[in-house]
Amino acid sequence: MNRQFWKSIWAEGDTGFHQLSINAHLKNFWPTLDLAAGARVLVPLCGASEDMQWLVQQGHRVIGVELAQEAIDAFCTRRHETVIRDRLPNFVRYRQGAVTLLQGDFFHLHPKDVAHVACVYDRAALVALPEPARHRYAFHMAQLLRPGAQLLLVAREQPADRRSPPFSVTQPHLDALFGVNFHIDCLHRHERDDGVVEPVYRLTRKAPVVRSIYRAHG
Template sequence: MSEQWRKRWQEGRIGFHLQQAHPALLRHWASLDVDVDTKVLVPLCGKSVDMRWLADIGHSVLGIEFAPEAIEQFLLQRSTAVSRYSQAGFTVSRQGSVELWCGDFFHLHIQQAAEIGAFYDRASLIALPPATRQRYAFHLAQLVPPGAKGLLISLSHSEEGAGPPYSVPASEIENLFKANFTLTFLEEGSPDERGRTESIWALERRGPRL
């Protein structure tokens, strides 16, 4: 799966990438009421400019990405200095308040995510085949503390077997996350020219706040 995505980056087949922050992020992030000094986890982050937006409003950002090509393209968007180091199996690049960890999201341990207090998933869940989504939802729940809030942007379409991005309907989102998160459905967009419809969710990790 990871190699498939890396090949897409190498070949420039990244039609999912937006040149500006996602409109749903702009509309709904403030409603989560996340403190600006909270560190935000962005799994399978690619070179998303959404991370720039989160950083620009005050958050520190931890992005996890398998494809080094995506990370290098993100870093080239600005001329700000980059520091690089290794961290337990990951190659880390820090630019300003954005840290990009190159490696397998499923190898990220809770100790490495100790400062995380919020999360943002725009294209992570829909990038994963059905067999991997349950593992993703469980791993995310292990990484974020009780009370952590996040925004999830999912996608549904009728292209049987097509993907990535895969179709993840509302019923599957509820089944994947309801054990560990409180879910709030925020909105559903209009279908695009390919009949793909985005849905926006707010999540909050269940459990007693520490």
């Protein structure tokens, strides 16, 4: 992941990807996850997404991870709540009510940082990464999540190749990335007027495979 690219995007205000309204797929398909009240939700590459505030309104505690300081400042300023700032080994942590924002590199996240996370919400993380980084993202996500944890993923399929985000991620590619460690269910495919398709997936972390070794005794 090109850290400088994303920092410059926010510093220059080139944030057309930032949605001012709550993502419709989030509102429509979040209930299918059937999460307990108060469950913790991880939002990777969160930006200043309004979706995090919506998740808080549903009774969840949210952990967002973001490189750009400008994005964190924008989110915290809108909420008008006291912010507690401190430093962790790999992140600067901002705590504001039910939201914790970790300013730093998602790939530096350790399983202990998200030990109690029940679900991940990804609207713009996977599709923001070039292909080599997607493989690293999928592997890292498998390391972070315990068996049974879920991931609500909004992907993107587009007719023309792009050299900049958001990138196209087809279902075969998604299967190759996550299929070893996650069960994958396609919940919906939304076909937009511009030819872009937005598939919505629910991924569930598989339990580790336990192999038994039997020895023959003579």
